[in-house]
Amino acid sequence: MTPRWRTLLLVLAGLVILPGVWRVAMALPPFGAPTSPYGQAVNALVPSLRHVSNMVSAVNFDVRGFDTLGEEFMLLCAVTGTVLILRGGRGEDRRAKAGRIAGRALEPRSDATVLICRMFGVFTLVFGFYVTLHATATPGGGFQGGVVVASGLLLVYLGEGYRGWRRIARAPVLDGLEGGGALLFALAGLLPVVLGRAYLENVLPLGTVKDILSGGLMLVENVGVAFAVAGGFAMIMVEFMEETRATQSEVEE
Amino acid sequence: MTGILSLVPLPVVVPLAVAAAMLAAGHVLPPRLPDVVAVLTALGVAGLDIALTLASRHGTLLYWFGGWTPRPEAVLGIAFGIDPASAAFAGFIALLFAATFVFAWGYFDEVHATFHVLMLLFLAAMQGFCLTRDLFNLFVWFEVMSVAAFALTAYRLEHSSIVGALSFTVCNSLGSMFMLGGIGLLYARTGVLDFDAMGKAVAAAGHDPVIVGGFCLAAMALLIKAAIVPFQFWLADAHAVAPSPVSVIFSGAMVPLGLFGFAKLVVVIFAGAEEILAFVHTLLLTLGCLTAVVGGLMAWSQRHLKRLLAFSTIAHIGIMLTGLAASSGAGMAGLLAYLIGHGLVKGALFMLVGVLLATRASVDELDLRGLGRDIWPAGVAMAVAALLLGGAPLGILHGGADLIAASAPRAAGPVIHAAVLIGTALTGAAVLRAAGRIYLGLGPDPGAQAEAPTEEEQEKADRPLWLMLAPCVVLLVLAFVPADLAKHAAVRVVPLFAAGHPSFPVPEPEAGATVLPWISVLTTVGLACLAFWGHRLPKAPRLAAKLATTPLLGGLNRLHSGLVNDYVVWISLGFALFTVVAALCR
Amino acid sequence: MSVLPWLVAAWLFGVGVYGIVSSRNYVHLIGCLSVCQSSSYVLLLGLGYRWGAGPPIFYDHPPGTPAVDPVVQALVLTDIVVGATVTALLLALALQVHKRRGSLDPQELRPLDRRGS
Numbered sequence: 040m041t042p043r044w045r046t047l048l049l050v051l052a053g054l055v056i057l058p059g060v061w062r063v064a065m066a067l068p069p070f071g072a073p074t075s076p077y078g079q080a081v082n083a084l085v086p087s088l089r090h091v092s093n094m095v096s097a098v099n100f101d102v103r104g105f106d107t108l109g110e111e112f113m114l115l116c117a118v119t120g121t122v123l124i125l126r127g128g129r130g131e132d133r134r135a136k137a138g139r140i141a142g143r144a145l146e147p148r149s150d151a152t153v154l155i156c157r158m159f160g161v162f163t164l165v166f167g168f169y170v171t172l173h174a175t176a177t178p179g180g181g182f183q184g185g186v187v188v189a190s191g192l193l194l195v196y197l198g199e200g201y202r203g204w205r206r207i208a209r210a211p212v213l214d215g216l217e218g219g220g221a222l223l224f225a226l227a228g229l230l231p232v233v234l235g236r237a238y239l240e241n242v243l244p245l246g247t248v249k250d251i252l253s254g255g256l257m258l259v260e261n262v263g264v265a266f267a268v269a270g271g272f273a274m275i276m277v278e279f280m281e282e283t284r285a286t287q288s289e290v291e292e
Numbered sequence: 293m294t295g296i297l298s299l300v301p302l303p304v305v306v307p308l309a310v311a312a313a314m315l316a317a318g319h320v321l322p323p324r325l326p327d328v329v330a331v332l333t334a335l336g337v338a339g340l341d342i343a344l345t346l347a348s349r350h351g352t353l354l355y356w357f358g359g360w361t362p363r364p365e366a367v368l369g370i371a372f373g374i375d376p377a378s379a380a381f382a383g384f385i386a387l388l389f390a391a392t393f394v395f396a397w398g399y400f401d402e403v404h405a406t407f408h409v410l411m412l413l414f415l416a417a418m419q420g421f422c423l424t425r426d427l428f429n430l431f432v433w434f435e436v437m438s439v440a441a442f443a444l445t446a447y448r449l450e451h452s453s454i455v456g457a458l459s460f461t462v463c464n465s466l467g468s469m470f471m472l473g474g475i476g477l478l479y480a481r482t483g484v485l486d487f488d489a490m491g492k493a494v495a496a497a498g499h500d501p502v503i504v505g506g507f508c509l510a511a512m513a514l515l516i517k518a519a520i521v522p523f524q525f526w527l528a529d530a531h532a533v534a535p536s537p538v539s540v541i542f543s544g545a546m547v548p549l550g551l552f553g554f555a556k557l558v559v560v561i562f563a564g565a566e567e568i569l570a571f572v573h574t575l576l577l578t579l580g581c582l583t584a585v586v587g588g589l590m591a592w593s594q595r596h597l598k599r600l601l602a603f604s605t606i607a608h609i610g611i612m613l614t615g616l617a618a619s620s621g622a623g624m625a626g627l628l629a630y631l632i633g634h635g636l637v638k639g640a641l642f643m644l645v646g647v648l649l650a651t652r653a654s655v656d657e658l659d660l661r662g663l664g665r666d667i668w669p670a671g672v673a674m675a676v677a678a679l680l681l682g683g684a685p686l687g688i689l690h691g692g693a694d695l696i697a698a699s700a701p702r703a704a705g706p707v708i709h710a711a712v713l714i715g716t717a718l719t720g721a722a723v724l725r726a727a728g729r730i731y732l733g734l735g736p737d738p739g740a741q742a743e744a745p746t747e748e749e750q751e752k753a754d755r756p757l758w759l760m761l762a763p764c765v766v767l768l769v770l771a772f773v774p775a776d777l778a779k780h781a782a783v784r785v786v787p788l789f790a791a792g793h794p795s796f797p798v799p800e801p802e803a804g805a806t807v808l809p810w811i812s813v814l815t816t817v818g819l820a821c822l823a824f825w826g827h828r829l830p831k832a833p834r835l836a837a838k839l840a841t842t843p844l845l846g847g848l849n850r851l852h853s854g855l856v857n858d859y860v861v862w863i864s865l866g867f868a869l870f871t872v873v874a875a876l877c878r
Numbered sequence: 879m880s881v882l883p884w885l886v887a888a889w890l891f892g893v894g895v896y897g898i899v900s901s902r903n904y905v906h907l908i909g910c911l912s913v914c915q916s917s918s919y920v921l922l923l924g925l926g927y928r929w930g931a932g933p934p935i936f937y938d939h940p941p942g943t944p945a946v947d948p949v950v951q952a953l954v955l956t957d958i959v960v961g962a963t964v965t966a967l968l969l970a971l972a973l974q975v976h977k978r979r980g981s982l983d984p985q986e987l988r989p990l991d992r993r994g995s
Contacts, residue, residue, distance in 0.1 A: 040853070042900065045861050049899050052861075053892060055868040059875065060888045063505035067480055069880035071929035075483040078926060078947030080366035082934055086941035094934035094948035095955065103952060105301075105357040105370045109420065109432035110956040112308055113439050116413050117963035119315065120443025123406050124970040127449050128977065177937050182959045211319045218316025225309040228301070231359075238301035240359035249937055268959065275966045282973065428953060439964060446971060451978050454971050455987055458904065461968055465911055469891070472918040472957070479950070480925045854988035856907070860898050 090245040091175040091254045099180065100257040100264075104239040107260070108224055111267055115221050118271040125278040137201065138285040148200060156198025163191030171265040175254035181261040185268025192273050196280070205277075213274045220266030227259040296347040300355040300372050303337045303344075303382060303423065307416035311409045318405060326405035327397050330412060334390035337419065341383030348374045352788055354425070367486040373425035377628055377789040381552060382422040384632050385545045387770075388639050389415045391763035395643050396537035398755050407447065414440040414541065421549055425487045427478065427561075430553060431471050434517070438464045441546060444538045445530050456533035459856040463526040466863060467516035474509030477502050478561075487560045488791075495564025499878065507568050508870045510557060512863075518550030520576075520613060521583040522866040524606050525852055525859040528590075531602035536646030539598060543605040544639035548631045551609060555616050555627060559790035567877050569619055575873040576617035577701075581708060583610025584715030586848065591722045592819075593845040595657040597645045600726065601638065604681065604719035608634050611712050615696035621796045623699035624789065625782035630692030633778070636771040637680050637689060641723065643764040644674050648730070650755060657726045662733030667757065671731030673764055678727055678820075680771060682720020683713075683812030687771045690809060691778035697808060698799040709808065716812050721819035734824040883924030890917035904972040904982045908965060915961050919954050926950035 040048075085097045099107050137145060171184025196204040231240040239256070246253035254261075310333045314326060347353065353374040356362075360369025389411065400407040417436035424430050442464070446457035479485060481502045482493035494503055512523070519527040527547065531539050562568045587607025594600040612634070615626040647670050649655055652663050664671055680689050693712070700708040728734040779798050787795045826834065851858075890913055897910030926947030932939060934948035976982050 040855075040858050040861065045857055045899050046896075048861050049864055049896060052864040052868040056864075056871050059501075059505065059871040060885075062501045063477065064881045064884040064888070066501040067477070067881070067884055067925075070883050070924055071880065071927055075479065075926070075947050075949070076366045077368070077479075077483055077485065078934075078949050080363065080368060081948055082941070082945050084363070084365070084368075086936055092936040092941075094936070094945065095951045098948050098952035099956065101358055102360055102368050103370060103428070103949070106426075106429055106432050106953075107956060108308070109417070109429070109436055110960055112311075112413055112416070113432070113436045113960050114963050115312070115315065116410060116436060116439040116443060117960065117967045119406055119409055120439070120446070121963070121967045121970045123443060124446055124449065124454075124967070124974055128974045178933070178935055180955075182955060186959065186962075214318050215316050218312045218314075218318070222309060222312035222316060225305055225312060229305065229309075232298055232301065235298070237355070237357060237359040238305065239357050271963065275963070278970075279966075435960070439960075439967070442964075442967060446974075449974065451975070451987075454974050454978075458968070458971050458975070461964075461971070462898065462907065462911060465964065466895075466914065469914050469918050473887075473891075473921055476918065476921045476925055476950075485949075856984055857899050857901060860895060864895060864899075 086248060089241060089254060089257070090248050091257065092249050093175050093177065093179070095178075096174045096180045096257065096261070097254070099182075100174070100260045101239075101241055101254070104228070104257075104260060107264070108228065108239075111221055111224055111264055114267065114271050115217065118217065118274050121275055122278050125282060129281065138283050148197075153198050156194045160191055160194035160198050163194055164188055167191055167269070171261065172251055174261040175257055176249050176251055181264030182268055185265045186272060188265070188269040189272030189276065192269075193276060196276075201280070201284075208273055208277055210274075210277065213270045213277065216266050216270030217274060218267075220263045220268075220270060223263035223266065224260050227256060227263060230256070296343065297353060297355055299340055299343065300353065300374060300423075301357070303340045303386070303419040304416050306340075307333055307337060307412040307419070311412035311416070314405050314412070315409050321405055324398075326408040327393065330408045331390055331393040333412060334386050334393055334415060337415065338383050338386035338390060341379050341386055341419075344374045345376050345379040345383060348379060348788070349376050349784075352791065362486075362489075367484055367489045370429050371425040371486060372423045373487070374423060375785070375788040377785040378422045378556075380785070381628070381631065382419050384635060385418050385422070385549075386415065388541065388544045388635060388767075391639065391643075391767055392537045392540050394763045395540070395646065395760055396535075397759055399535070399537065407444075410440050410444050411537075411541070414444070414546075418545055418549060421553060425560075427475055427485045427487065427490065429485075431468075431475055434471065434513075434553070435468055437546060437549070438468060438517075441530075441538075441542065445534045447535050447538065448533065450533070453533040455854070456529040459854070459859060460526050460530040462856050463516060463523070463859050463863065466860065467513040467523075470509045470516070471513035474506045474511075474513065477506035477509065481506070487556075491561045491563060494561055497565075499567060503565060504568065504571075504874050507562060507565075507571075508874055511554060512867060512870060514550045514554040514557070515579075516550075516863065517547065518554065518609055518613075519547055519583075519606050520579050520609065521586050521606075522862045522869075524583065524586070525862055527606060528599045528602040528852060529854060531605075532596060532598045536598075536642055536649060539601075539645075540639045540642040543601065543642060544635040547605055547609060548612070548635055551612055551616065551627070552631060555624065556789075558616070559624065559793070563790065563792070571874055571877040572617055573619050573701075574877065575870070576613055577704060577708070580610045580613030580617055581711035583607065583613065584711045585610075588715040588718030589845060590848055590852070592718045593849060594722070597648070597655045597657060597726060598642070600657070600722050601641055601645065604722065605634075605638055607715035607719045608638075608681075611693070611696065611715055614708055614712065615692075615699060618696070618699040618701060620699045621783070621786050621790070621793055622695050622799045624793075625779070625786045626692045626695030626697075626699055628692075628785065628789070629688055629695060629778045629782040633680075633687060633689030633692050633771055636767045637677050640673065640764045640767040640771070641677050641681075643760065643767070644670050644677070647757070647760050647764075650760065651757065657729055658738040660730045661735065661738065662730070664731035665733070668731055669761060670764075671727055673761070673768060674727040674731070675724060676768060678720050678723035679813065679816065680720075680768075681716070681723055682816030683716045683809045685775070685809040685813075687775060688773050688778040689771060691775035691782070693809070694775065694801065694805075695779055695782065695799070697805055698801060713808070713812055713815065717815035717819060720812070720816035721823070724816060724820040725823040728820060728824060736824075736827045883920060887917045887921040887924070890914070890920060902983050902985065904975060904984065904987075905969070907984070908968045908972060911968070912961070912965060919958065922950045922954050
């Protein structure tokens with residue numbers, strides 16, 4: 040198909056779909072009207088049933104914990120695929136020296152960059168841990184905290200440079216973090232099965248509301264997710280960063 | 293929770309845990325350990341599924357995750373519903389994976405066991421997809437399946453693999469977004485995500501554009517995965533470039549799962565919505581016939597063996613869709629039997645192509661002409677599979693085809709039978725033609741055509757032939773389970789699959805229907821003979837045939853351009869078609 | 879006003895698909911796919927909203943204060959993280975394509991001509 044035909048057909052399809060979209064939009068409940076008994080029931084029942092104050096985490100790790108298990112492993116799939124595609128296409132001949140593009144100067148890192156990144160890198164990492172640990176009390180959780188930790192690692196790269204960064208972010212460690220986190224989640228769910236209950240049923244002591252250590256099994260799952268997400272995103276960053284390294288032949292020049 | 297119920301989460305959790313462990317230990321695994329572990333895991337999951345099938349034959353088992361049994365206010369938790377059809381299909385998938393792992397023994401010799409991790413995650417996702425009773429959970433496993441498939445398609449890291457993977461990923465990601473939108477609409481109207489609760493709410497809601505819209509979106513997502521016209525363009529590209537073990541799983545399990553999931557949605561959630569059933573009955577019956585014909589024609593015109601088989605999968609999926617769209621118990625039973633029979637035969641065929649790739653380093657039918665004489669057992673297997681595909685009256689595939697033929701509605705009967713015949717005969721003939729040309733050297737010398745440039749294809753060559761052929765033979769032997777047995781089993785499981793459907797006997801074949809499979813086989817063999825010795829016919833009929841077929845086949849091939857932009861245009865045209873028919877079916 | 883979020887979601891999806899269809903660069907195409915993804919988030923989150931309700935976190939307010947639907951929020955949360963990783967996968971594919979052929983144009987990169995019979 041020529042580009043013109045493509046656009047024409049797309050616009051045609053769009054014109055046909057438009058009345059349907061309009062009808063469905065008109066028939067949907069108006070924005071802001073309380074609709075779902077599911078959400079209402081969770082808000083009403085779960086604080087007392089599970090002693091947590093963060094309903095989103097409760098839904099993620101307890102009520103619909105099995106979904107989160109699947110999403111977790113989807114993350115694993117995507118990261119494994121990315122690593123496969125980048126690592127496999129690269130071969131083993133990269134060196135720990137930045138690649139050069141002819142005609143473009145390689146700037147050394149300025150002191151201001153190093154200072155700010157050292158301060159804020161550490162702060163971001165601590166903030167990531169904070170967000171992870173407060174999963175069941177205030178807004179937060181493993182997914183959010185894991186991503187914050189991974190972005191903190193990126194600040195560390197900017198501050199310490201490639202060599203320093205790779206000393207912290209080693210591939211075997213990240214692999215173990217990622218796989219270990221996912222494994223922890225899957226096995227945490229098996230604990231209740233061993234005790235004769237349903238998979239992922241909350242059998243640990245539930246603690247008190249608003250406390251960091253409330254929620255029972257949710258905390259274990261939360262830690263597993265945080266490890267896996269942080270490890271996964273850090274892995275992606277390592278692999279993309281490796282693409283910018285010079286090849287052996289360039290180093291020898 | 294005692295006894296068999298405590299085993300319910302294991303078909304999903306065990307492969308997940310094993311994959312995570314293999315990933316974590318990636319750097320320290322000894323060379324053959326991932327192969328052994330993968331085969332054992334797949335066989336273990338198959339055993340679990342068989343146990344669950346047997347345990348559920350008197351009634352569906354319900355398992356609530358997290359102990360969240362339904363409450364008076366709302367159904368809060370996620371459930372797995374084990375009925376014999378779902379558990380049996382899940383068990384078949386696990387068996388297919390076990391055979392694939394044996395076939396792929398020693399194929400992937402890398403340090404991190406990436407292939408095995410991805411395949412085990414693929415397996416776990418398929419198990420979850422079959423067994424779940426919650427709409428968002430279905431979506432989650434659908435997504436995990438998709439992402440694992442994206443990564444596996446690009447595995448060989450050649451240029452064509454990457455472009456094929458890109459097309460695949462973009463088309464299926466759009467499908468996932470459709471599904472999420474559909475789930476949103478259905479959730480907005482019904483307020484629940486559990487199948488049974490949603491089914492009750494849908495039946496009570498009556499005529500509602502939101503529910504129809506939600507159905508259309510969810511249906512499109514599953515039909516994109518199931519490669520129904522006009523959503524089928526990504527399939528051949530993905531199959532052609534994926535490693536052979538992965539193609540086995542794509543055609544044998546992943547694509548049929550799209551149709552299986554769609555069938556489940558129709559019978560459980562939308563059983564009470566008449567306008568949606570009317571929609572299914574009209575539009576999808578037409579699309580099924582169209583898919584069968586298009587798939588057959590495209591398969592006949594291919595010389596790349598994997599693309600040939602991919603298009604034959606499309607044709608057979610179209611046939612299965614006609615069974616689903618017949619909206620009767622017999623049609624559903626036919627679908628279930630056909631899914632398993634087709635999966636076995638297609639899996640075996642892809643393994644045979646893998647054998648050719650490993651031993652002869654080519655996947656082009658004309659290049660391979662006569663080169664298969666030394667590996668003639670593979671040729672015998674390929675011919676047998678071709679005849680089964682072509683409609684031979686033996687085995688599970690025939691049982692399914694019989695039931696689907698019996699379920700065709702009276703008014704459209706001749707059209708459906710004709711479309712099924714075209715699809716079956718063309719695909720069977722294409723495979724038979726390939727088998728004859730490769731293993732016996734039949735057919736005219738292609739001459740200059742064979743020298744046309746093609747990409748270098750090669751798969752790891754030092755695996756023993758018997759190791760590669762053994763799982764293939766096992767699959768073919770399983771496909772020969774008697775048709776009557778398959779029909780009786782399929783008919784028995786439908787009342788539990790479509791809860792509330794009354795049980796019904798195996799339909800008696802109509803007068804004249806018993807001759808259909810023989811017509812199919814004869815047409816298959818006839819077309820193959822035409823391909824081999826047609827050049828000896830007088831000039832006039834040959835010229836006439838060429839004038840008739842070349843524009844059609846050439847046009848169809850040009851439509852499959854390999855360009856992802858085109859594919860997305862077709863998806864949007866399909867969306868428009870669905871909208872129009874949904875509006876008409878009110 | 880009360881149908882605006884649904885129309886915004888539909889518009890985002892339409893614009894994203896138009897971008898994909900007219901795309902001449904794989905990275906641009908992946909960006910358009912992200913736009914399509916965000917349309918489904920807008921739809922889901924819009925469905926959960928309630929006028930005058932607060933977030934479903936009962937730390938400062940006692941349980942029982944009106945709160946929005948936490949279920950759709952949980953669904954979207956996990957989806958965003960996963961969407962980011964799938965985008966990373968796609969970008970890795972685009973990177974490899976660029977390394978091999980030096981181009982990111984789908985038109986130039988389509989597989990070698992496939993021969994029919």
